[in-house]
Amino acid sequence: MKKVAVVGTGYVGLVSGTCFAQVGHRVVCCDIDRRKIDLLKSGVIPIYEPGLEELVSSNAEAGRLSFTDDVAAAIRESEVVFIAVGTPMSETGEADLTYVKAVAKTIGENLNGYKVVVTKSTVPVGTGRIVARTVADSRPDAGVPFDVVSNPEFLREGSAIADCIGMERAVIGASSDKAAQIVAELHEPFDTTIFITDLESAEMIKYAANAFLATKISFINEIANLCERVGANVSEVSAGVGLDSRIGSKFLQAGIGYGGSCFPKDTEALKAIAAGKGYEFKIIDSVIEINHRQRMVMLDKLLEALGGLRGKQIAVLGLAFKPNTDDMRYAPSLDLIPAMFGFGASVKAYDPVAIPEASKLLPDDTEYGAGVYETVRGADACLILTEWSEIKEMDLARVRDLLRNPVIVDGRNCFDLNVMEALGVTYYSVGRPVVGADKHAEQAVV
Ligand code: NAD
Numbered sequence: 349m350k351k352v353a354v355v356g357t358g359y360v361g362l363v364s365g366t367c368f369a370q371v372g373h374r375v376v377c378c379d380i381d382r383r384k385i386d387l388l389k390s391g392v393i394p395i396y397e398p399g400l401e402e403l404v405s406s407n408a409e410a411g412r413l414s415f416t417d418d419v420a421a422a423i424r425e426s427e428v429v430f431i432a433v434g435t436p437m438s439e440t441g442e443a444d445l446t447y448v449k450a451v452a453k454t455i456g457e458n459l460n461g462y463k464v465v466v467t468k469s470t471v472p473v474g475t476g477r478i479v480a481r482t483v484a485d486s487r488p489d490a491g492v493p494f495d496v497v498s499n500p501e502f503l504r505e506g507s508a509i510a511d512c513i514g515m516e517r518a519v520i521g522a523s524s525d526k527a528a529q530i531v532a533e534l535h536e537p538f539d540t541t542i543f544i545t546d547l548e549s550a551e552m553i554k555y556a557a558n559a560f561l562a563t564k565i566s567f568i569n570e571i572a573n574l575c576e577r578v579g580a581n582v583s584e585v586s587a588g589v590g591l592d593s594r595i596g597s598k599f600l601q602a603g604i605g606y607g608g609s610c611f612p613k614d615t616e617a618l619k620a621i622a623a624g625k626g627y628e629f630k631i632i633d634s635v636i637e638i639n640h641r642q643r644m645v646m647l648d649k650l651l652e653a654l655g656g657l658r659g660k661q662i663a664v665l666g667l668a669f670k671p672n673t674d675d676m677r678y679a680p681s682l683d684l685i686p687a688m689f690g691f692g693a694s695v696k697a698y699d700p701v702a703i704p705e706a707s708k709l710l711p712d713d714t715e716y717g718a719g720v721y722e723t724v725r726g727a728d729a730c731l732i733l734t735e736w737s738e739i740k741e742m743d744l745a746r747v748r749d750l751l752r753n754p755v756i757v758d759g760r761n762c763f764d765l766n767v768m769e770a771l772g773v774t775y776y777s778v779g780r781p782v783v784g785a786d787k788h789a790e791q792a793v794v
Pocket residue numbers: 355356357358359360361378379380381384419432433434435447450451468469470471501502503504505609610
């Protein structure tokens with residue numbers, strides 16, 4: 349069992365640090381955000397992630413997991429140091445490496461013996477070398493050895509614990525066999541496929557994986573838009589296409605496009621990496637453009653359903669970029685709600701957990717409901733942006749009766765068309781025929 353420091357206690361650092369502790373390692377999670385560390389020390393989890401609270405508390409009680417804002421001390425007492433800080437999108441689309449470089453410098457300054465420095469943050473190819481140079485240059489003693497490793501993270505918010513404990517693979521790009529061995533041993537208890545490669549390839553694997561998944565989403569959204577024009581149903585198309593094992597059914601659900609802390613920034617970063625090398629990465633350009641356009645498709649549907657938005661009240665259900673998280677980074681709601689205000693609508697919104705985060709980012713005029721039914725009461729239409737179970741399982745007849753107009757525009761294809769037809773609502777979804785609006789009947793029948 350190893351002594352591990354995880355620098356950066358956000359969605360990735362906190363979950364992966366906790367999971368390393370869960371399989372028996374001794375982990376200290378550190379962060380410069382003192383408020384976060386204080387909360388964690390008092391047993392409060394600063395993010396919403398199902399199952400995390402129990403796991404943090406059991407591992408902390410067992411003495412395998414601790415928290416500190418003394419990053420230097422955490423580094424000094426560990427053999428393996430993970431860098432798990434944010435790499436946000438810069439204004440030019442590139443990954444901003446400010447935090448990664450700052451941590452590399454702190455690691456160098458506290459290099460009191462051999463350590464493996466592992467980058468878990470998603471970083472452009474070549475960052476491992478930058479980390480190595482930074483650590484080397486800030487060492488008080490140039491004779492103290494260290495190695496660098498790239499070990500990108502693949503967990504998904506909302507199912508992060510299961511993704512981490514049951515990881516499908518651990519990608520380890522290492523500068524030496526010794527370091528690869530140490531990080532492989534760290535992963536042994538996870539009983540996963542260990543893929544050892546070079547630093548640059550490991551860094552590229554993360555971007556390639558996310559870009560491919562984003563491509564699947566943009567691809568099926570394009571098929572959805574075409575389905576609407578030819579009278580096909582994208583849910584049927586996805587099901588039929590996904591049965592081909594070469595394609596698979598995952599990431600083939602049409603909707604309002606991808607959001608969150610990873611796909612938008614990682615696709616932009618890959619585009620910037622390519623541009624930096626003078627290479628025109630045409631697919632990624634299209635994937636990004638399609639995703640921007642797809643969000644606004646829902647606005648077009650609302651405008652069509654209501655004949656304009658001036659003076660209309662819209663009930664928005666779901667604000668987070670996906671269910672089971674409070675993460676609002678690049679959530680479609682952040683584009684759509686201001687756009688609706690721009691068209692003269694008023695907005696009342698509800699999300700089971702993301703309202704505290706969302707209210708910091710959405711226009712001040714946004715009202716928030718205490719639940720689904722209070723939010724839809726008296727609204728001219730209901731717009732579904734996140735497929736929380738609570739929203740998928742809401743009492744549709746009650747929603748219909750509470751709305752001023754029985755119009756539901758669903759960006760996540762939550763409901764069966766026959767059910768909506770029987771309910772007598774006007775129902776717009778993505779890539780499927782419109783239900784209940786006579787004027788749209790012809791569109792579905794070519
Ligand atoms: P986050 O913003 O939730 O957390 C980053 C943390 O790092 C913050 O708590 C911040 O205070 C801390 N930090 C910044 N500078 C620091 C420093 N010098 N010393 C100590 N702590 C410092 O970010 P995240 O979502 O956990 O993402 C981290 C990385 O993992 C990113 O590169 C991201 O692309 C990647 N990633 C994220 C996910 C995801 O689902 N969130 C999945 C896979 C990979």
